[in-house]
Amino acid sequence: MDSISSRPSKSKKIILRSVIALGLALGCVSAVKREDFKTCAQSGFCTRNRAYADLAKETPNWTSPYQLTTSSLKLQNGVLTGDLINTQEDKHPSPRPGLSFELHLLDNDAVRVRINERDPVSPRYDGVQDTVLIKPYGLAKDSAYTRLDKDAAGALTIQYGAQDQNKIKVSSAPFKIEFFVNDVPTVVLNDEGLLRFERLRKKEEESKKEEGKEEEGKEESKLVDQDAAGDEVDIKVEKSPLELKLEENLWEERFKDHTDSKPRGPESIGLDITFSGINHVYGVPEHATSLSLKATKGAGAPYSEPYRLYNLDVFEYEIDNPMALYGSIPFMLGHSKNSTAAVFWMNAAETWVDVEKNAEDKDSGLLSWIKSKKAVSTPATKTHWISEAGVLDLFVFLGPTHRDIFRQYSSLVGTTALPQSFSIAYHQCRWNYNSQQDVAEVDAGFDEHDIPYDVLWLDIEHTDGKRYFTWDNAKFPNPTDMQQSLSAKGRKMVTIIDPHIKKDDNYHVSKEGAELDVYIKNKDGNTAFDGWCWPGSSQWIDFYNPKARDWWASQFSYDRYIGSTKSLFTWNDMNEPSVFNGPEITIPKDVIHYGNVEHRNVHNLYGTMFHSATAQGLTQRNETNQRPFVLSRAFFAGTQRFGAIWTGDNMASWEHLEIASPMLLTIGLSGLPFSGADVGGFFGNPDAELLTRWYQAGIYYPFFRAHAHIDSKRREPWLFGEPYTSQIREAVRTRYTFLPFWYTLFHEASVDGTPIIRPMFTEFPEDEAVFATDDQYMVGNALLVKPVSKAGVTRSTVYFAGDEKWFDIKDYSVEQGPGAKEIASPADKIPVYQRAGTIVPKRERPRRSSKAMENDPFTLVIALDSQGEATGRIYLDDGETFNYEQGDYILREFRASNGVLSSHNLKTGSVGKTSEFVQRIGALRIERLVILGSKTKLTKVTVGNGNVAEVECSKAPIGGSYVCTVKEPKVAIGEDFELSWV
Incomplete structure (x- = not known):
């Protein structure tokens, strides 16, 4: 090491x-x-x-050695099981005759395939499912297998799906599984014959095997000598370079100065x-x-x-x-x-x-015709x-739509936790705000420059010598007062807490952890692993130990985390885990977790386990039924159940601004929608143009935080002066006006796993022009966003998908899809368009924080499609507690059709008495309707009760349709209503 x-x-x-x-x-x-x-x-x-894989490709007529023994197949309780053998290894009876095969047909139309050793020398680790899967899933009943057919070659065919549209074909020799949708092959397992299972074995067994090879090699050498003495052609039996690679680093592996004992x-x-x-x-x-x-x-x-x-x-x-x-x-x-x-x-x-x-x-033309006469591989x-x-352990999802896949996947690994409303607003962070006075001055700066924000963050320098759950008393002498000062304005604070614990007998967390024996062990399984991180010599909490998780959660209680309040939340960093003197700057693979589990089996889950225990602590710490907020850097499937993540230590460069969009889109469609990238870039010093453009992009990240390295110049939003302060202010205020829309999208994601920001292809699945598009994207189904990610750009190429209109969110100018068009993107804006056929809820009064907006009225922006129709939703709750789980919320659908706008309740089930909060917020008025896309000038708007509302119309700057504003229609956000216009 x-x-x-x-x-x-x-x-x-x-x-x-x-x-x-x-x-x-x-x-x-x-x-x-x-x-x-x-x-x-x-x-x-x-x-x-x-x-x-290379050997398979280079070997003519390569065939996978794995075969399914069809006579062993059994169907019971919705699971098909059988024996899978390797014909090269299982030729004779053995204590380990092969592998076990399972096929689970799930009641959500997903399919699970599991392969494990039948009788290993020691059990292979199989505990990932206990952490990742949220609950036992439902299996299809045996009756779902009634269309299970076997052909002459022994292949099994299973028909399934809500419309009986899916089919599985399991071939036995060689082993292969094909998935079909409407008889079209879609996913194939082991088609190339690359299934490979390195069986667990004893090292002594391997040594004997090697000795046998040496003896065999000697005999071969002798034959070669005899042949050579007789002047015959030399015959050499040697392994190919690929075959030699198959035996590399089997029992011990070195990287730089580190050795993995394996x-x-x-x-x-x-x-x-x-x-x-x-x-x-x-x-x-x-x-x-x-x-x-x-x-x-x-x-x-x-x-x-x-x-x-x-x-x-x-x-x-x-x-x-x-x-x-x-x-x-x-x-x-x-x-x-x-x-x-x-x-x-x-x-x-x-x-x-x-x-x-x-x-x-x-290819087209003659060349295409020639190729059509030959066997041409399909895409x-x-x-x-x-x-x-x-x-x-593999799950296969066949949809048939993206939403079906998101629903199927999230039903297994969980949806994103519905966050507190403050957490989807703007966060201000750097490494580090230096003192309590510094915090007060930064906070005052936002008020002075009329820029809203909700959360101020403190990095590692706020602690007493990198001892987490402590404060540097010289720099932050009154942390409770500091938090209460922010809270009085509706603002919160976040402090960093990492998984490495400074090794110090005078540090209460370190001492308790040692006494409770909750640290990860060295490979001997007895002594605690000691590595190097920010505090110096450190130990790491073993979150696989239930006692460790509960103990860690208890550290967040107010009587233990002295100086914390209910407005203080948490940032989990360095939880890959990062170990400065470890292999690849992380923890060795052969260290041991609770239950004698090697770290190599659970490495990618460690950050999620830490994230989970922290969220547990924030939930348990008070009696106000408060939702937690925890940001994590490391993540795995399931992390979305505990909080947000960000893309780590990016750089203040145009290239990193550009790459943030595809990174966040990818993370979102993989089941983790609450994500963001550090606005401005963590390392380096952005110039004023880059910083402004990053704010304009960052307001459309689900998690919106500015962050900077300790050596970077201060870059609070007003420090570059005009016109940049005004441009950044306008961007941040735009985020705040759309908060009702964002919160509704977070609710949708919490219900069915639908991403919040979405690749274009998910909304336009038949438009091949957008399949690789990642420089523009959708927020929900309504907003098209095109960040500016290059210096000096004042015009942007935007692709408008679909056959409907798109409306600029600022001046309501109109563009018609489909097709690409050059759009002005001056320094004070980026192209953002609302899709025709959608209704977006907003709050348009500038305030200092989202909390200060909770009693403000609403605006509905109604973008009519070519048929004069549009739909949208709004979700509202108290933004803080778990009361929504008992039905204490508002969920309404707005629908415009044939010149009538209606509002309908979508909440289902009996919920008992509605809270005072929901009654109050439901009575908040809609102060304005903005109707886009009308072909004629509206002259009269009538509410169902007979009231006539004032309407003003003007021509859109581009596109020829009208923009009509209805002021004070005298309807409430939480009530059923109808209003009509002519």
Whole structure:
């Protein structure tokens, strides 16, 4: 292992990062230290499985050695089980005759495939499901298998689905599973024959095997000598380079100065998954790359490395790179004009994913006719999934729509927790605000410059020597008063709390943790692991220990976290976990968790477990039934149940502003919608133009926070002067006017898993022009956003999808789809358009915080489509407690049709007495209707009770339709109403 002295101290690390940042600004220094992180060639199991794939490709008539024993198949309680053997390993009776195969047909039309060792020398880790899956799922009844047919070759066919549209074909020899939608092949498992299961074995067994090989080799050498003595042609029996790679780093593995002892030996799994008829696949975050994943193998592949899923602290990360970053979600969605499908590879060990694309033939004319007479492969994306340990546990989702897939997936791993309303407003952060006086001055600066914000953050310097749950008494002598001062304006505070605990017997958290024995253990399983992080010598909480989780949660109670109040919330950083002197700046794989679980099996889940325990602590700490807010840097599938994440230590560059959009879109469609990127960039110093453009983009991130490195210049929104202060103020205020719309989208995501910001293809699934588009996107189904991500740009190319109109949200000018058009994007705005056919709720009075807006009236912006119709929703609750779970909320649908706007209640079920809060908020008035897209000038608006409202109309600047404003229609947001216009 690296010595402590070989890692930079905190001060040295800050200086190093500053020098690198300066070098980047000058264009002379590479951002990330690539040598700190493995490539596939430096990872034994990745090398072995990739070599296996290459061997399969180079071997004529390659056939997978895995076969399903059809006579062993049994169907019981909705699960099909059987024996899967490797014909190269299971030729003779053995204590370990093969693998167990399971196929689960779920009642939500998803399918689960599990493969495990039948009788291993020791159990393979199979606990990921206990953390990731939210509850036991429902299985289809055995009657759903009534259309289970077996053909002459032994292949099984199962018909299923709500409309009986899906089919599974399980072939036995070689083993392969094909998924069809309406008889069209969509997903195929083991089509390339790359299924590979490294069986657990004893090292002594491996040694004997090697001895046998040596003896065999000697005999072969002798034959070669005899042949050579007789002047005959030499015959050499040697392994190919690929075959040799299959035996690399089986029992011990070194990287730089670190050694992974690998006490269980090789145990990786691999499988190829083909998306048939699909050229675009998305997902497997987190990577700083395009939305539509680029190929990593095949002719002309842009990348030579697979996408790596291994949570790591990679500061100043590069863009356009498949390197691992802070989070991992092994979910992939494929889409074409004719089909949509997704897979979830439920494994928390280090994982690599290769992508190879078989592009659709675009030739035309004579060449196309000639090719049509030959066998031409259909479009497909072939992926190869490789994990270091665990079992093969895979879910397949066939939709048929994106919304169906999001619903199916989220029903297994959970939807995003409905956040407190303040958390979707603007957050102000840097490393670090230096003192209580500094906090007061920054807070006052927002008021002075009329810029709203809701949360002020404190980084690690607020603590007493990096001891979490403490305060630096010299800098922050009265933290309770500081929080109450912010709270009086409706504002909150967030402090950072990391999973590494300073090793210090005089530090109460450190001492209690040792006494309770809740730290991760060294590979001996007895002594606590000791590593290096911000406080120096540190230990890490083992969140797999139930006692540790409960103890950690208890630390957030007000009597233990002295100086905390109910307006204080939490930021979990460094939870990959980051270990400065560890391999790849993280914890060794062979350390031990509770239950004798090796860290290698659960690495990608560690941050989620930490996030979960912190959220538990914030929920339990008070008696006000308050929802938690916790931000995490590391994540996995299921993290969305506990709070928000962000994309880590980005840089103040136009390239990082540009890459934020595809990164956030990818994370969102992978089930984690509450995400954001540091506005302005964490490292470096943005100029005024970059910072302004980043605010204009950042107001459309689900999580909207500005953040900066300790060495960066101060960049509060007013420090660059005019016109930038006004431009940033206008951007932030725009976010606040749309908060009712954002909160409604968060509610929708909490119910069915639908992403909040969405790739264009999810809203326009048949428009091939948008399948790879990631420089513009949708907020919900209503707003089209095109960030400006290059310097000096004043005109932007915007693609308007669909056959309807789009309305600029500022001046209501009209553009007609479909097609691309050059749109003005001056310094004070970016292109944002409301889609015809939608109704968006807003609050348009500027206030200092979202809390100050809770009694304000509403505006509805009604964008009529070509048929004169539009729909929209609003969701409202108290924005703070869990009372909504008992039905204490408002959910209404607005519908415009044939010149009539109506409001209807969508809340279902008996909820008992409605709270005073909901009665009050439901009585708030709608003060304005803005009707867009009318072909004629409206002259009269009549409410159902006979009241006539004032209406004013004017021509839109572009597009020829009218913009009509109805003032004070005298209706309330929470009531049923109808009003008509002529």
